Amino acid sequence: MDVTEEKSVFISYCSKDERYIRKMTQMLDKMGISYWIAPDMIPAGSNYAREIPGAIQCCEVFLLVLSKNSQQSIWVEKEIDSAINYRKTIVPFQIDDEPLTDMFRFYLNNVQTIYCVNRPKDAIEELKQRLRSLIRGAGENWEQVEVSRKEDTFESSNKASAEGVAPDQKKDMSEGAAPDQEKDMSEGEDASATEKTAVRNKVTRNRREKFMRSSGIPVECQYCGGKLEIISKGIYRCKECGRENYDYLRKVQNFLRLNGAKSAIVIERETGVPRPFIEQFLAQEFLEIPKLEPNRISCVKCGAPIRTGTLCETCKRKEKKQFREPVGRWRSHRR
Numbered sequence: 349m350d351v352t353e354e355k356s357v358f359i360s361y362c363s364k365d366e367r368y369i370r371k372m373t374q375m376l377d378k379m380g381i382s383y384w385i386a387p388d389m390i391p392a393g394s395n396y397a398r399e400i401p402g403a404i405q406c407c408e409v410f411l412l413v414l415s416k417n418s419q420q421s422i423w424v425e426k427e428i429d430s431a432i433n434y435r436k437t438i439v440p441f442q443i444d445d446e447p448l449t450d451m452f453r454f455y456l457n458n459v460q461t462i463y464c465v466n467r468p469k470d471a472i473e474e475l476k477q478r479l480r481s482l483i484r485g486a487g488e489n490w491e492q493v494e495v496s497r498k499e500d501t502f503e504s505s506n507k508a509s510a511e512g513v514a515p516d517q518k519k520d521m522s523e524g525a526a527p528d529q530e531k532d533m534s535e536g537e538d539a540s541a542t543e544k545t546a547v548r549n550k551v552t553r554n555r556r557e558k559f560m561r562s563s564g565i566p567v568e569c570q571y572c573g574g575k576l577e578i579i580s581k582g583i584y585r586c587k588e589c590g591r592e593n594y595d596y597l598r599k600v601q602n603f604l605r606l607n608g609a610k611s612a613i614v615i616e617r618e619t620g621v622p623r624p625f626i627e628q629f630l631a632q633e634f635l636e637i638p639k640l641e642p643n644r645i646s647c648v649k650c651g652a653p654i655r656t657g658t659l660c661e662t663c664k665r666k667e668k669k670q671f672r673e674p675v676g677r678w679r680s681h682r683r
Contacts (some may be wrong), residue, residue, distance in 0.1 A: 356382045357376060357382070365415050372413070372441075375472065379476065381479060405430075405581075409482050415446060419448070428452075428455050440462065571589055603618060604635075633657045
């Protein structure tokens with residue numbers, strides 16, 4: 349998968365809910381938002397387990413379609429796990445009134461869910477507003493289109509006034525123009541629309557590349573500047589020279605695998621990965637302090653020494669109990 353071909357939205361769903369998904373993709377098409385959805389966008393003969401993580405890593409928003417079916421799907425479970433690992437923004441959209449399982453309640457803690465039951469129109473509008481606010485450049489592009497339309501109308505009105513012809517009269521004159529003139533006008537409009545689209549795409553591409561660089565994801569080959577393709581999680585191969593490039597996490601893991609346990613200062617100096625990213629990997633349990641090392645980090649709740657993450661085992665068990673389903677006839681009030 350080409351790094352420059354990433355989509356704005358990754359849609360995670362169960363195939364049993366496909367009729368809802370088709371309506372959702374039609375909505376995204378009308379909004380001009382690109383999306384990635386399986387199996388439509390998986391090349392023939394490709395491995396699902398290889399293509400899906402790459403698509404999640406390159407998306408801006410992870411749209412989770414919640415239902416009874418999706419909560420029973422092993423693929424949806426794996427996709428959510430990948431989205432959390434890649435620190436993606438998750439937007440849950442629930443299409444039925446099935447209560448969340450313990451696992452999904454744990455995953456979606458503190459994440460605002462959009463409920464579609466009994467309010468489909470309001471839910472769709474809420475989803476549109478959420479996507480517009482989350483996808484970089486989407487709202488600005490729509491505003492630019494609207495502004496450009498107003499500017500074109502204003503300029504045409506001024507031009508007509510300067511020529512001593514009223515706008516309505518000019519419209520009548522254009523309707524009676526020769527076929528060659530009409531053809532030239534249509535070609536000029538097409539060229540203008542194409543130019544505007546190219547400008548918007550360039551702005552979106554620049555912002556996407558800036559975000560990827562700030563997140564430690566390589567945009568181009570560090571050896572020759574060629575285009576990259578994802579070959580596995582955190583590993584990218586250059587299409588020009590064939591050499592491998594790595595994201596920040598993979599760089600740190602490769603360094604520790606070759607050199608053993610090192611301090612954060614040494615890792616930062618040798619790999620070029622900023623220290624805040626190293627501390628973040630440790631908090632997310634991607635890295636771990638060896639048992640024989642005297643240094644430890646502290647649990648954020650009780651202050652107990654730990655080797656990875658943010659909570660000790662005792663605090664993890666206490667927190668997990670809060671998400672258990674109540675016993676008996678009691679059910680969640682959220683539908």
